[in-house]
Amino acid sequence: MEKKKENYMANIKFSDENPSAPEFGGSIFDMAAGACEGSGGDKWGSLGFMDLLGVHQDFVAPSLFDSFQPPPILSPPPPPSSSELVLHQDILHEQLQLDTKQLQQQRLQGLPSPASTIPESSEILNNPATSNSSSVSSSSNEAANDEQTKAGDDEEQDQDQDKTKKQLKSKKKNQKRQREPRFAFMTKSQVDNLDDGYRWRKYGQKAVKNSPYPRSYYRCTSAGCGVKKRVERSSNDPTIVVTTYEGQHTHPCPITPRGSIVIVPDSSSFCAASAQPFVFPQPQYLLHHQQQVQPHIYTSSPSLNITPNTSSSLNSSFPVIRQEKRLSPNSSAALLRDHGLLQDIVPTQMRNKGKEEE
């Protein structure tokens, strides 16, 4: 098995381009992470990590992972750890109806994030139930087609199946693919697949441009749960694993950790439709023994900032994300260009802007 992986890695077509090392200096996050003592583990089971994805914030994260260095103001992490966790509440709005130019203009003008202007459409479109229903309808279409093809021979069946596929594809064409809200975070880990308590099935792996490390695609194995996650290593620091979750779990976590971190978004950007706190597993418990995640949580989100939680109804020791500071698009773009996953999270024009200003 191990040998196989090595073989695969050897077969990956690496880009000729030398991955440029982004500058990770400048710790910009005004955040503090609360200690994540393990407690209230059942919260994880009942709420689930991906419940946090219910927090839709349709803004452009100007600086995704603007720094790997914890700001000096951070409260000292209780357990000694050589690792870091960078948390990002993502919002892709490339599929949103908001005009991206307008968005950029707003950003340049220093206007507040568009979260408050577009979340509803985003939520609806990104609602797992919506995607589920669409998949159901697809299935029913296939079933209907199967009914029709029963009378025909194999050739006709194949044709019908092709038709069905084409129909589905055309549907997809007409209907711009909607993506679930995403949430990305970085961990310093030797293993790629962080054990977050859910069961994942790998469905793909791709070589990432400008990175020697492949990106793996996982889907939640629970029936009807369309949550996906992508895992890739930072090309700049191979010890850093970037994990991006997409979607919301429709089921409780199969594994109930003892502790969790709750991230409560700022009320101004908190999705009213999903008034659940952002919970994700306590790293020390959930992660593989090789993994180490510092209980610091970084967010580059312009509307998120982590402060020690003093008002959480769940656990006072949980860090709370709060809005506080908007980050420079330039600094983020410089960093993001070299992160395939991260690039995906940040709108193109923002990245381009950073390039132009080089």
Place this chain on the structure above:
DNA sequence: CGAGTTTGACCCGCGC
């Protein structure tokens, strides 16, 4: 034998 992984092929969106 079922569940999960691997991996080549394919599709789609985007930039040029």
Place this chain on the structure above:
DNA sequence: GCGCGGGTCAAACTCG
């Protein structure tokens, strides 16, 4: 329109 890269599919394969 074309090429590139990301994302997904699905058959073959592996593992427990």
